[in-house]
Amino acid sequence: MDLAAFYNRYNDLLSLEPEPSFVQPPGNLIFPFQFANKMKAQVYGVEMAADWRWLEWWRWRFSYAHLH
Numbered sequence: 001m002d003l004a005a006f007y008n009r010y011n012d013l014l015s016l017e018p019e020p021s022f023v024q025p026p027g028n029l030i031f032p033f034q035f036a037n038k039m040k041a042q043v044y045g046v047e048m049a050a051d052w053r054w055l056e057w058w059r060w061r062f063s064y065a066h067l068h
Helices: none
Strands: 002-018 022-024 028-030 033-055 058-067
Touching: none
Parallel strands: none
Antiparallel strands: 002 033, 022 028, 033 058
């Protein structure tokens, strides 16, 4: 049987940032975007796993993961 808990923090994730819009002749409205590293995230959760051999030729594996 195995049980694990984890917590991860991520900085500088890739994001799509809007830039100021402008009009380009002959009257086209442009909405530009730029790639940047401005996002952050955090992930935490638990994982459980079990391995049970009922017979020599018969194995049952159970697992569960909860992420938030």
